[in-house]
Amino acid sequence: MFMSSSQWFLSQGRTRLWVAVAGTALAAALVACGGGGTDAPSGSTPPAAATGSYTSGAISGFGSIIVNGVRFDDSGAQVFDDDGNRRGSDDLKLGAHVEIEASRIDRAGGSGTATVIRYGSEIVGPVAAVNSAASTFTLLGQTVETTSTTVFDDSLAGGLSAMTTGLVVEIHAQWDAARSVYVASRIEDKPNATSYKLRGTVANLDTTARTFSMGGAVLNYGSATTVPTTLANGAWVRVNLQTTPSNGQWMVTNFGNESRSRGDHSEAEVKGIITAWTSATQFSVDGLAVDATNATFREGTAGVVLGARVEVEGAMVNGVLVATKVHLEDSSSHGRGEDYELHGTVSALDTSAKTFSLRGLTVSYGSATWKDGSEAQLANGSRVEVKGDLSSDGATLTASRIDFE
Template sequence: TPITSAVASDGTAKASKFSFGSRVVGPVTAVGTSTLTVLGQTIDIVAATVFDSSTLPGGLADITTASVIEVHGLPDSATGHILATRIESASSATSYKLRGTLTGLDTAAKTFNIGGAAISYASATLKPSSLALAENLVVRVVLATTPTSGVWSATTVGSTGRDATTGTAAHVRGTVSALDSTAKTFSVDGLKVDYSGVASVPATLANGVEVDVLGTVSSGVLVATAVTLKEECRGKHDDRFEVHGAITAVDTVAKTFTLRGLTIDTSGTVTYTGGTAAGLVVGAKVEVKGSVGSTRTTVLASAIQFER
């Protein structure tokens, strides 16, 4: 998720911060034709799902109940599932990780649930130490790799709060929580958003949905000028895809480059913003939009924006 510090006249922005957080890192316990179960979470494989071409070249066929994987995706508030955007192998993981909404909090037993995962925080470090656990709080947990009687032991429970500097233009993406339709506020992974000045707000705005928010930070609050739903992965037949990062390899003959383990194909019609095809070199930071190729390990680029 980028927090941008300035927006240029050509529509490009200089990012002051990026974070790429996965939803879950853990063992696969069930494999279906279009679903996986990982740490008690149901993962939906949808049209926009891509697999890391370097660690899972065979896509879904490479995943078994012996696999440990890392899943990036969006929460589906209607089903409670995770709609996967990207899946890669995490076979060398020494701990498991999970991000989601805390439910079933038992302060006496020091347990809570995230989806279908029962978690003990009896021996966990809270980050920050002042963190107050509560129902429906969005948290990140780090887990020991062996459960006890079906309960996972957390070593760390952390807030998903974000840093924000007063006066910066901001573009954030994340999950809505703490929606207050009277005060016209909500939180995006811990960052409070004031949408009272937004003329048109999506009618389906609700806790658990994924949003894009544009605005300006004031005293730690993002004062929104626009709120839109993050739709890339909502539809089961929607193959739009977006990925940010620095280019790690380029093949000028094949007209492809590698970005965060994905092969980006630029052989079709591509709209460039802030640069040209000649700028696609190792180390260049770009945002790519496109569709998922038939192998699910390639993204067919339709738009590329250079990020400063």
């Protein structure tokens, strides 16, 4: 849901699909059902000029940046937010969704060199209600679901229990169109927000009243500085909002650039949710059009449906992911001890509580196994690799294994 190196994006993703090339009918069909590609590809193989790789997914580790199991060297990468502003690598957070343009990926070593990284969230707004039993909360008329892999910023100690009515938060998430919920991968507080933000699908467009709905919110764009010519029911848009509603409507100040245009890449790998579906071979993942006509399906095609989590690899051609392999991601693979990986220098070591800080995250090591060293050797300044799961509140990484580096 992002764009090529000079453009910007929208992203979601916890799935892999391996892709090849799509035709005009695919792009048109997916746009019609809200899935969106832009230009249709002209062939079934990447053009000779296509180079490098394209990857979209949530950040699952640092020591460089780890996305979809690949470690990208980000030391020379340009980092941008979804407004096109230059940022630094310190702005990249665990659980945030990113798009990466990089060198060809070394599959044997699971590594690549990033040239451009883009990141952006789906929602910024005030919490309206919390349903602890369902692990959900609402804001700006949208329902957000938290899971065992949702990362809560350390400013939200206690995770969902820290979510109180009126608290302004920023949500990195994937849109599950089958259930009409946002599945959060990262949540952080945003106390100084001067505007709110919402990404979603347009419905009930009224061009006379200049309003439309998005989930349970009514948005008024009468005072928006610019209005995209593509605004229509079913379109995926990003809007910035005033922080105070008027007569029950949220006032749009401007529309973000949500073009789906991407450069050609000989390799592409995406994890995400199927957000639009025509058939098992023509669908969209997090707004990215996919042609899986010539793909192999490890688990068959029956599970390739709206709302399914998939992992895809292939090539990017004229903004379409042309799949060669499609894999249905099993949610049971999460929570088995090594969902996240961090590399860095130990600080704030507390041997009584058996915790330390690593790249801004609290690590609990009481149940960890050790490699190339022991717990007795752990000290502030130690260089370590930590693999583990999030605690129940999403604010602490519970280490399953710690390697000294």
